[in-house]
Amino acid sequence: MSENGKGTVAAKPRVATTSLAGCFGCHMSILDIDERILDLVEIIDFDKSPINDFKVFQEQCVVGLIEGGCCNEENVHVLRDFRKKCDILVSVGDCATMGGIPALRNTIPLEECLREAYVDGPTVHNPSGEIPVDEDIPLLLNKVFPAHEVVKIDYYLPGCPPSADALWAALSALLSDEPVELPYSLIKYD
Amino acid sequence: MNDEIIFFIDGVQVTGRPGQTIIEAADEAGVYIPRLCHYPGIEAWGSCRVCTVAANGRPCSACTQPITTGLVVENDTETLREYRKSIIEMLFVEGNHFCMFCEKSGDCELQALAYRMGITAPRYPYLWPEREVDASHPDVIIDRNRCILCARCVRVSRDVDGKAVFQFVERGPEKKLTVNAEARLKDTDLDVTDEALDVCPVGALLKKRVGYAVPVGERMYDQEPIGSDIESNTDAAPAAATEVEA
Ligand code: SF4
Ligand code: FES
Numbered sequence: 323m324s325e326n327g328k329g330t331v332a333a334k335p336r337v338a339t340t341s342l343a344g345c346f347g348c349h350m351s352i353l354d355i356d357e358r359i360l361d362l363v364e365i366i367d368f369d370k371s372p373i374n375d376f377k378v379f380q381e382q383c384v385v386g387l388i389e390g391g392c393c394n395e396e397n398v399h400v401l402r403d404f405r406k407k408c409d410i411l412v413s414v415g416d417c418a419t420m421g422g423i424p425a426l427r428n429t430i431p432l433e434e435c436l437r438e439a440y441v442d443g444p445t446v447h448n449p450s451g452e453i454p455v456d457e458d459i460p461l462l463l464n465k466v467f468p469a470h471e472v473v474k475i476d477y478y479l480p481g482c483p484p485s486a487d488a489l490w491a492a493l494s495a496l497l498s499d500e501p502v503e504l505p506y507s508l509i510k511y512d
Numbered sequence: 513m514n515d516e517i518i519f520f521i522d523g524v525q526v527t528g529r530p531g532q533t534i535i536e537a538a539d540e541a542g543v544y545i546p547r548l549c550h551y552p553g554i555e556a557w558g559s560c561r562v563c564t565v566a567a568n569g570r571p572c573s574a575c576t577q578p579i580t581t582g583l584v585v586e587n588d589t590e591t592l593r594e595y596r597k598s599i600i601e602m603l604f605v606e607g608n609h610f611c612m613f614c615e616k617s618g619d620c621e622l623q624a625l626a627y628r629m630g631i632t633a634p635r636y637p638y639l640w641p642e643r644e645v646d647a648s649h650p651d652v653i654i655d656r657n658r659c660i661l662c663a664r665c666v667r668v669s670r671d672v673d674g675k676a677v678f679q680f681v682e683r684g685p686e687k688k689l690t691v692n693a694e695a696r697l698k699d700t701d702l703d704v705t706d707e708a709l710d711v712c713p714v715g716a717l718l719k720k721r722v723g724y725a726v727p728v729g730e731r732m733y734d735q736e737p738i739g740s741d742i743e744s745n746t747d748a749a750p751a752a753a754t755e756v757e758a
Contacts, residue, residue: 416612419633420604428640429608429657471637478632482612506737509627511611512618512728 335384335497338408339371342397343424343466344390347483348415349373352387354486365497370407383408385496388475390417392467393424396460405473410496414489416482416511418469425466432464477502481510519583521565534574534585535563544739545587546596546625548603549662550575551711554671557663562596562625571595593629600625601634606685608640608657609714615723616715618731622660623714624738643688648696651704651720659689659716669708677702689716 341349349372353359369383370376386408392398405411416422427435440446440453469475479492488508495502517528521543528537533556538545549560558576565574566586574585586592603622611617643656661680666689670676677700681690693699702708709717728734 413633420609421638422612423610425638425640426610428638429642465640468633468638470633475633480632504630504632506627507735509630509632511623511626512614 334365334367336369336381337366337371337385337387337493338369338379338383338404339373339387340389340400340404341372342388342390342401342418342469343393344415344417344422346372346389348387348389348418351415351481351483351486352489355490356486358486358490362493379403379407384410385493386411387414388412388418388469389414391421391424391469392463392472394460394462398463398472401469401472410476411469411473412477412479412492412496413469413475414479415484416480418475419478419480421466421468422482425468428465432462436462479504482512484508485510517579517581519579519581519585521585522587522589528579532579534565534567534577534579534583537579538574538585538587539742540745542743542745543587544742545574546628546739547575548621548625548660548713549664551664551668554664554667557667560599560660560662562599564592564595566592596625597629597631598635600629601631601636603660604631604634605636605638606641607660608643610657614658614715615718616658618726618728618734620715620733621713621738624733627733628737628739641685646691646697648698649700649702650698652697652702652709653718653720654689654691654697655716655718656688657716658714660714661687661689662713664711664713665689665708665717668711669702669706673706673708675701675706675708677706677708 339349339352352373355362368374368376369381370379386404388401388404388411390397392401413419417424421428436453440448441451477492477496479488481488485508488504491504491508492502515529517530517532519526519528519537521538521541524543526537526541526543528540535545535547535550545563545565547560547563549557550563556576558573561573563574564571567577568584600622604626609622611623614620617623643659645656646654663680666678666680669678677692679690679692680687682688691697691700704719709719
């Protein structure tokens with residue numbers, strides 16, 4: 323980017339985020355860093371993320387934040403793409419680290435879950451009794467998997483959601499090449 | 513007659529009494545040894561192995577091993593910390609522990625140990641076992657998804673409440689907590705005032721209609737790690753206070 327021999331403009335590190343089988347609560351927690359988000363956008367650029375609504379990766383990213391585990395084939399696809407496009411992948415929240423609420427179905431056979439949701443449930447109105455199948459609907463996985471059971475994950479931030487302070491502590495450490503060390507008060511599973 | 517036993521934990525001299533186990537003497541001296549199945553005042557069990565220490569070089573459970581004069585105990589070493597951490601991680605993947613909605617969260621000893629050890633995610637794959645919930649009793653619920661088979665309730669119901677409401681059946685991965693009745697918890701003589709209900713380290717035995725009473729931030733382990741009470745034990749034997757940084 324050096325123009326007129328005036329030196330180079332240092333490119334800002336890029337951060338991508340995604341919500342897989344999650345509830346967007348972790349993304350709310352990212353926004354919960356409040357005015358620190360202004361400091362954040364000074365030092366980083368968001369790449370693919372629901373925060374700026376970029377649907378595809380623009381460039382290679384330094385950090386990728388993963389909310390949610392994998393409950394369907396599209397989640398797996400996106401997660402693998404994040405692994406390729408991000409140098410460091412962070413599992414954010416209990417769904418990414420252990421499956422979370424979606425993983426409550428893991429002790430129930432998939433067929434039974436679908437029958438309950440679309441046929442037998444007390445509030446279901448579905449006269450045809452059909453369970454939706456369409457090539458546009460991502461295929462459900464047999465179980466919900468935490469992110470690290472699908473790709474390699476470099477750091478974990480548990481919590482439902484992790485607090486804004488935990489996210490901030492981890493992000494600032496990663497962006498300044500410091501070791502990520504969370505104090506007792508920032509490791510919480512609830 | 514000598515009613516003092518002098519031994520060493522991580523190089524620090526500790527004074528105990530005859531008949532004490534390592535964990536009992538350590539507690540009195542203000543040295544915390546992580547534990548799960550151990551509960552003060554009831555029969556030692558020795559099943560969870562979280563309290564594993566090396567006594568004269570041999571691994572053993574501190575909650576069952578009696579102290580002897582001159583015993584050299586290693587407690588807070590890299591190797592032992594790693595053993596204990598892997599046990600806690602195994603317990604997390606081997607049950608279904610959903611901390612985000614558990615009534616016991618913040619007061620749970622399993623969770624608190626994981627916090628203290630700085631565990632952010634277990635290294636083992638989740639097993640998602642099928643476990644039964646028994647909500648038949650009007651005042652009490654058993655959620656076996658969270659049971660870590662510590663046998664605290666088994667011992668306290670038998671020896672303190674004098675009822676023997678709980679017991680284990682099966683072995684290995686099939687081992688589970690069951691109740692002393694033809695069918696379910698409501699068919700036992702368990703009463704909501706039984707002491708057995710107050711000793712479960714996790715959220716497997718819960719009283720109904722009392723959950724979530726304490727706000728987040730004020731629960732047992734929200735601020736201070738588990739074991740802090742023992743470590744701040746000011747009645748610590750004088751010798752223990754002479755600890756020097758290694
Ligand atoms: S119900 Fe609680 S006290 Fe009883 S064995 Fe299970 S974890 Fe231990
Ligand atoms: S606390 Fe000693 S074996 Fe469980």
